[in-house]
Amino acid sequence: MAALAGARVAIAEESRMGGTCVIRGCIPKKLLVYASQFAENFADAPGYGWTIGERSFDWATLIANKDKEIARLEGLYTKNVEAAGVTIFADRAVFEDEHTLLLLNSQKRVTAEKILIATGNRPTREMGTSHIIPGGNLCITSDEAFHLKEMPKRILIAGGGYIALEFAHIFHGLGAHVSLVYRGEKPLRGFDDDMRTALCESMSSRGLEVLLGCEFTKVEKRGDCLHAETNKGAVIECDQILLAIGRQPNTMALHVEKAGVALGKKGEVKVDDYSRTSAPHIYAVGDVTDRLQLTPVAIHEAMCFVETVFKNNPTAPDHVHVASAVFTTPELAVVGMSEEKALLMGHTVDIYKSSFRPLLHTLGGRPVRTMMKMVVDQATQKVLGVHIFGDHAAEIIQLAAVALKLGATKQDFDSTIALHPTAAEELVTMRTKSYSKSP
Numbered sequence: 001m002a003a004l005a006g007a008r009v010a011i012a013e014e015s016r017m018g019g020t021c022v023i024r025g026c027i028p029k030k031l032l033v034y035a036s037q038f039a040e041n042f043a044d045a046p047g048y049g050w051t052i053g054e055r056s057f058d059w060a061t062l063i064a065n066k067d068k069e070i071a072r073l074e075g076l077y078t079k080n081v082e083a084a085g086v087t088i089f090a091d092r093a094v095f096e097d098e099h100t101l102l103l104l105n106s107q108k109r110v111t112a113e114k115i116l117i118a119t120g121n122r123p124t125r126e127m128g129t130s131h132i133i134p135g136g137n138l139c140i141t142s143d144e145a146f147h148l149k150e151m152p153k154r155i156l157i158a159g160g161g162y163i164a165l166e167f168a169h170i171f172h173g174l175g176a177h178v179s180l181v182y183r184g185e186k187p188l189r190g191f192d193d194d195m196r197t198a199l200c201e202s203m204s205s206r207g208l209e210v211l212l213g214c215e216f217t218k219v220e221k222r223g224d225c226l227h228a229e230t231n232k233g234a235v236i237e238c239d240q241i242l243l244a245i246g247r248q249p250n251t252m253a254l255h256v257e258k259a260g261v262a263l264g265k266k267g268e269v270k271v272d273d274y275s276r277t278s279a280p281h282i283y284a285v286g287d288v289t290d291r292l293q294l295t296p297v298a299i300h301e302a303m304c305f306v307e308t309v310f311k312n313n314p315t316a317p318d319h320v321h322v323a324s325a326v327f328t329t330p331e332l333a334v335v336g337m338s339e340e341k342a343l344l345m346g347h348t349v350d351i352y353k354s355s356f357r358p359l360l361h362t363l364g365g366r367p368v369r370t371m372m373k374m375v376v377d378q379a380t381q382k383v384l385g386v387h388i389f390g391d392h393a394a395e396i397i398q399l400a401a402v403a404l405k406l407g408a409t410k411q412d413f414d415s416t417i418a419l420h421p422t423a424a425e426e427l428v429t430m431r432t433k434s435y436s437k438s439p
């Protein structure tokens with residue numbers, strides 16, 4: 001976009017083009033999620049009259065097909081960048097001074113008037129008291145999970161965030177025995193409490209093992225198996241251990257200090273409202289700034305950077321009403337505030353809740369339920385938050401985000417005619433208030 005706006009642009013990329021999302025994040029993850037959902041669809045099929053014959057799953061085929069698609073996308077990204085007239089240096093860039101970057105492999109120096117740091121982040125391996133636990137190097141992270149030679153039969157997953165939960169459901173759906181080890185009381189800290197409860201119940205009813213208030217203290221390899229010792233004295237045997245305990249900004253060894261760029265406590269690049277760092281000609285966007293770690297947010301921040309710097313139109317990124325989804329099975333999607341956050345922000349809230357059995361599962365027979373919740377400011381009747389735990393929640397929440405962006409009230413939702421029969425219609429037919437609460 002900067003090149004199309006007339007700038008002479010070069011990108012230094014030490015790995016593959018496309019970044020975390022395309023190469024080792026959202027896209028390959030979603031392909032694995034699709035793969036993991038076939039087993040449940042097969043289980044539902046007899047209720048609809050289908051007889052399903054013998055079936056088997058081949059991990060190697062899935063990974064090879066996924067890799068092919070990622071390579072195709074990488075090619076497209078590279079082509080688009082080149083078509084915009086951008087020079088690509090397949091190299092690692094580090095700062096030498098405020099305007100000079102050294103390309104490590106070629107030892108070439110490149111100078112620039114403006115510099116954008118968009119180096120992203122990577123999975124952390126520091127557990128417990130911020131150190132790598134004994135045997136921690138035997139564990140994998142999400143980066144390696146996409147390239148395992150074999151599918152683990154038993155996998156332990158540490159963490160209770162997006163990545164831990166998504167991989168827990170992927171491996172469970174593909175037939176592995178999954179144990180989720182989370183240090184807190186309930187996974188997905190910061191999400192609405194009712195949604196967290198619904199997710200925990202769903203995981204247990206599907207046969208995922210969830211160990212709460214639990215952390216590894218040591219990992220050992222014994223024969224072909226791994227043994228993880230927990231703070232509760234248990235020893236769990238498994239084939240793989242996946243650490244999904246957060247991500248750290250890619251600023252290590254970037255030598256930003258040589259350019260006068262200040263970092264925060266976690267190593268993130270500190271930026272102002274316009275993504276400008278402490279060096280006035282250097283900007284930073286995306287995960288490396290540790291604001292909202294979501295691809296569309298990074299893209300939005302980048303567009304604002306181009307407006308500000310190359311189109312003489314100072315534009316601050318807008319981080320309000322950003323919808324997001326955890327691609328568990330079913331999905332958990334949210335836009336706006338949780339009940340707890342709304343109360344914390346001083347709102348007296350009206351809460352609307354609905355829990356129902358989706359039509360698909362009436363004949364399918366599995367005891368699956370969908371839960372929806374709306375958090376409404378009592379004084380203005382503005383909808384502060386919409387939360388959905390159920391099939392297609394991510395697809396539904398995108399449009400709820402448009403409504404919230406426009407400042408929709410509960411009455412706006414109520415006056416919208418339902419589209420029947422869908423799950424989404426529940427959002428415009430929730431008439432009975434569940435309860436009200438004041439801070």
Ligand code: NDP
Nearest residue numbers: 126127128159160161162163164184189245246247293325
């Ligand atoms: P998160 O920050 O979401 O979760 C990290 C988890 O690890 C938390 O449950 C945290 O527990 C736990 N944890 C942190 N430190 C330790 C420790 N030292 N020992 C044990 N447990 C620990 O990180 P993820 O890696 O899951 O994801 C990173 C970000 O990437 C997400 O926040 C999200 O923004 C983005 N993402 C988005 C996706 C999507 O949009 N679908 C998919 C994947 C990632 P606690 O809660 O107690 O702090």
